[in-house]
Amino acid sequence: MLKVDHASVFFAARDGRPVHALDRVSFEIPESGFVVALGASGCGKSTLLNAIAGFLPLSDGAIILDGRPVRGPGADRGVVFQKDALLPWETVIDNVALGLKFAGVSKSERRARAHELLRLVGLGEFAKALPYELSGGMRQRVGIARALATEPDILLMDEPFGALDSLTREQMQELLISIWDRTAKRIFFITHSIEEALFLGTQVLVMSPRPGRVVARFDLDFVRRFAATGDARSIKSSPEFASLREEIRAILHSAEDLRSAA
Numbered sequence: 071m072l073k074v075d076h077a078s079v080f081f082a083a084r085d086g087r088p089v090h091a092l093d094r095v096s097f098e099i100p101e102s103g104f105v106v107a108l109g110a111s112g113c114g115k116s117t118l119l120n121a122i123a124g125f126l127p128l129s130d131g132a133i134i135l136d137g138r139p140v141r142g143p144g145a146d147r148g149v150v151f152q153k154d155a156l157l158p159w160e161t162v163i164d165n166v167a168l169g170l171k172f173a174g175v176s177k178s179e180r181r182a183r184a185h186e187l188l189r190l191v192g193l194g195e196f197a198k199a200l201p202y203e204l205s206g207g208m209r210q211r212v213g214i215a216r217a218l219a220t221e222p223d224i225l226l227m228d229e230p231f232g233a234l235d236s237l238t239r240e241q242m243q244e245l246l247i248s249i250w251d252r253t254a255k256r257i258f259f260i261t262h263s264i265e266e267a268l269f270l271g272t273q274v275l276v277m278s279p280r281p282g283r284v285v286a287r288f289d290l291d292f293v294r295r296f297a298a299t300g301d302a303r304s305i306k307s308s309p310e311f312a313s314l315r316e317e318i319r320a321i322l323h324s325a326e327d328l329r330s331a332a
């Protein structure tokens with residue numbers, strides 16, 4: 071279980087005034103939970119992810135992963151960013167195996183595990199390619215394989231599909247669901263897209279900015295339905311999906327209206 075308990079973060083802006091980036095955010099990610107944080111720019115999503123990753127400390131509250139407080143980065147959390155962070159001079163397989171090298175895993179085992187992960191993300195044929203030879207979607211798949219290589223308990227994904235065209239984005243969402251379904255990993259995923267949040271999350275946290283807060287949460291089962299049926303079209307065109315989309319859109323708009331009136 072990952073437990074985020076009244077997490078707050080203040081930054082000092084350059085003019086010295088405090089920025090309240092996160093305000094008492096609480097939620098849990100149970101075994102094989104897929105939690106999506108959805109919200110407009112500046113509502114604290116990346117701050118939240120970076121705190122869970124251990125890249126920045128909380129000003130108040132706690133983050134507990136499987137009974138232990140998070141105090142810094144660790145191999146139990148794998149991170150995927152919007153912009154792939156692949157080493158351009160290393161082959162795809164060596165990029166995937168990078169974390170294993172640091173963990174002291176032998177070369178033959180590194181290669182075997184990286185090959186298996188490349189097959190999992192559908193890139194079995196591209197082990198020897200260099201990153202520049204791949205499309206944006208393929209590079210993100212390498213990033214996912216790399217994040218999975220050290221066998222983390224949880225995947226943290228900061229708008230991983232935000233820069234992709236809509237068709238590739240849908241394919242990546244479906245691939246991610248199949249990986250989630252097969253590996254039963256917990257996932258924390260950030261997005262601006264209401265549709266993406268609804269399709270992927272077992273729970274969606276709707277956030278609003280200044281201060282960054284969770285203003286609504288929804289427990290959903292579209293992702294389990296997709297894992298069972300593989301039929302994205304009937305899920306996304308269902309009246310239930312459409313009405314939740316409108317409900318969330320209204321929540322996000324009213325958060326914006328409140329902010330501009332303040």
Ligand SMILES: Nc1ncnc2c1ncn2[C@@H]1O[C@H](COP(=O)(O)OP(=O)(O)OP(=O)(O)O)[C@@H](O)[C@H]1O
Nearest residue numbers: 081082083089091110111112113114115116117118
């Ligand atoms: N290092 C920092 N120093 C000062 N302020 C910061 C820092 N990092 C973030 N902030 C501020 O904290 C707030 C939340 O930022 P954050 O990047 O978490 O939002 P976000 O929801 O991830 O936005 P986006 O979707 O644009 O990435 C913003 O007002 C931002 O300007």
